[in-house]
Structures are given as structure tokens and as C-alpha cells.
Amino acid sequence: MDIKAKPASKWFLPRVRYTQEFVSQVHSPQDILGAFRETGAYLEGHFRLTSGLHSPNYLQCAKVLQYPAIAGRFGDDLAARLRQLVGGAAIHAVVSPAMGGLIIGHEVARALGCRHIFTERDAGAMTLRRGFAIEAGENTVVIEDVITTGGSSVEVIELLRRLGAQVVAAGSIIDRSGGRADIGVPRVALETLHVVTYEPQSCPLCAQGSPVVKPGSRPGA
Numbered sequence: 603m604d605i606k607a608k609p610a611s612k613w614f615l616p617r618v619r620y621t622q623e624f625v626s627q628v629h630s631p632q633d634i635l636g637a638f639r640e641t642g643a644y645l646e647g648h649f650r651l652t653s654g655l656h657s658p659n660y661l662q663c664a665k666v667l668q669y670p671a672i673a674g675r676f677g678d679d680l681a682a683r684l685r686q687l688v689g690g691a692a693i694h695a696v697v698s699p700a701m702g703g704l705i706i707g708h709e710v711a712r713a714l715g716c717r718h719i720f721t722e723r724d725a726g727a728m729t730l731r732r733g734f735a736i737e738a739g740e741n742t743v744v745i746e747d748v749i750t751t752g753g754s755s756v757e758v759i760e761l762l763r764r765l766g767a768q769v770v771a772a773g774s775i776i777d778r779s780g781g782r783a784d785i786g787v788p789r790v791a792l793e794t795l796h797v798v799t800y801e802p803q804s805c806p807l808c809a810q811g812s813p814v815v816k817p818g819s820r821p822g823a
């Protein structure tokens with residue numbers, strides 16, 4: 603395998619060639635952010651987030667997950683931590699909220715050897731569509747790409763409990779809450795971040811005259 607990543611913006615690091623050697627180097631959890639940086643998924647600069655707040659960092663999980671070998675490695679690592687967390691309990695299904703949880707949920711399920719289904723919103727309510735079903739008593743884990751407040755995971759957990767399933771654990775690649783998000787079940791993340799944000803009127807980057815950028819607004823970004 604030899605995939606060339608295209609530089610996506612001026613923040614993107616020098617072109618990297620994707621080789622099995624590189625993928626094997628991102629095996630250790632401490633290299634998670636390294637993989638994000640190398641693939642242009644972790645940007646440093648001055649960004650306007652969807653919330654309107656400004657931040658010196660921006661994460662775009664889809665950009666690191668575009669490499670299936672890296673997604674698979676993350677899935678293996680999360681599955682290993684989940685197995686430790688549940689102490690040998692059987693896991694019958696991984697459940698993810700669409701869209702963000704789809705790829706990583708699939709890879710975690712592959713590593714656990716169970717099925718993967720996803721929830722979607724129907725008139726705002728988290729729901730199972732497409733004929734997906736959970737049987738009462740099944741053990742499930744909820745997987746997202748990034749947890750910020752944990753709100754989406756909590757909605758999935760509530761849905762699964764209404765359907766009679768047990769939610770034995772949850773996980774994400776990145777925890778942006780600094781470890782503070784409490785979703786009511788044991789939880790793991792491959793990397794925990796303390797994300798810095800500023801109100802625009804008190805943003806020190808704005809005060810320095812640095813132009814603010816909305817990620818994804820540039821062609822190819």
C-alpha cells in the first residue's frame with residue numbers, strides 16, 4: 603500500500619506517503635495525535651468553530667479516518683481497551699450515532715467480532731432505522747469519533763435502554779472534554795484533550811491581528 607496524502611491547506615504538514623511502516627508507527631496510543639497531525643486532521647492556527655467560538659486548534663476526524671489502515675488501528679486499540687473495561691463480558695453489538703461514529707464504530711466492531719449498527723435522527727430524536735434492531739438483554743457499546751459533552755452518546759444510551767439492551771461501555775477516539783464528560787457508563791478514549799476556546803470579543807489571537815479561518819471553507823480544505 604502506498605497512498606499519497608494531498609496537502610489540504612497551508613497548515614498541512616509536508617506531504618506524507620502512506621506506507622505500512624507509517625501505519626505501524628501510529629499503533630501506540632500516544633501517537634494518536636501524531637496520526638491526526640500527519641493527515642491534516644489536527645490543525646493549529648486560529649479557527650472559528652461551528653459554535654462561533656474561536657480556537658487555536660481544530661480536529662477533523664474524517665481526515666484521519668480516510669485511511670482505512672489507520673481507522674483499523676484505532677479500532678483495534680479501542681476494542682482492546684473496551685475488553686479490559688468490561689472485564690470479559692460479551693459484547694453483542696457496537697452502536698454509533700451517524701455520521702461521526704460510522705467508520706470508527708465499524709472498525710471497533712470488526713475488532714470485537716460483533717455487529718455494528720448506527721442511529722440517525724428522525725425529527726430530532728435519535729432512532730434506529732433501516733431495519734436495525736437490538737434484542738432485549740443484548741450487551742452493547744456506544745462508539746463515537748469525538749466526545750465533547752457526550753450528548754450524542756447519552757441519547758444513544760437512552761435509546762438502547764428503552765429497547766431493553768444493556769450498555770456496558772462507551773468509547774471514542776478523542777475526548778475533547780478533558781475527561782470531564784460523564785455519560786453514565788464506563789468510558790474510554792484513545793486521546794484526551796483540553797480544548798481551548800475563546801469568545802470572539804476576548805480572543806487573544808484576534809487581539810494579535812491574526813485572521814480567523816472557518817475550517818473546511820476553502821476548496822480542498
Ligand SMILES: [Zn+2]
Nearest residue numbers: 656805807808
Ligand atoms: Zn479569534
